[in-house]
Amino acid sequence: MTWTVPAEKMKIKGELEPKPHLVPLSDQAIEIIRSMPRTGKYVFPSDHAETHQPFRANALVGSIERTGIKSTMHGCRTSFRNWGADNKNHNFRREVLEFCLSHRIGGEAELSYWESEMIARRREALQAWADFIKPRKNTSGEQPPARKRPKLKLIA
Numbered sequence: 001m002t003w004t005v006p007a008e009k010m011k012i013k014g015e016l017e018p019k020p021h022l023v024p025l026s027d028q029a030i031e032i033i034r035s036m037p038r039t040g041k042y043v044f045p046s047d048h049a050e051t052h053q054p055f056r057a058n059a060l061v062g063s064i065e066r067t068g069i070k071s072t073m074h075g076c077r078t079s080f081r082n083w084g085a086d087n088k089n090h091n092f093r094r095e096v097l098e099f100c101l102s103h104r105i106g107g108e109a110e111l112s113y114w115e116s117e118m119i120a121r122r123r124e125a126l127q128a129w130a131d132f133i134k135p136r137k138n139t140s141g142e143q144p145p146a147r148k149r150p151k152l153k154l155i156a
Contacts, residue, residue, distance in 0.1 A: 024123035026130030
């Protein structure tokens with residue numbers, strides 16, 4: 001299953017034409033989405049709007065603040081990127097990790113030939129990250145022993 005971020009929501013500026021960004025969803029993400037009640041066409045509707053609308057742009061920032069962790073969205077993204085680069089159990093290519101973050105790397109010539117969405121490789125990286133953050137339940141329904149969680153990049 002993939003999540004599609006529409007082209008108009010992408011921040012890519014400059015010479016590249018924005019296009020939809022496909023996000024491979026981990027098993028844990030799919031489980032969360034399937035467990036949520038459906039109230040309309042949005043998976044994450046706004047609870048502040050009188051009419052059915054998607055959640056507000058700052059909703060994710062608010063959810064981080066409610067955890068009590070002093071972090072930012074960029075801090076969470078930085079944690080993923082550093083985990084992927086330092087991970088000794090996997091050999092994630094730099095391009096895959098950057099593409100997971102919706103970054104395009106390379107010069108103009110390289111980017112003009114890059115058509116791949118790297119869905120399978122990104123799915124592997126994002127599933128490994130999800131397993132690190134929230135390990136999947138084993139077949140008996142029990143959670144595996146807790147592992148050391150990643151440190152989020154804190155703001156000063």
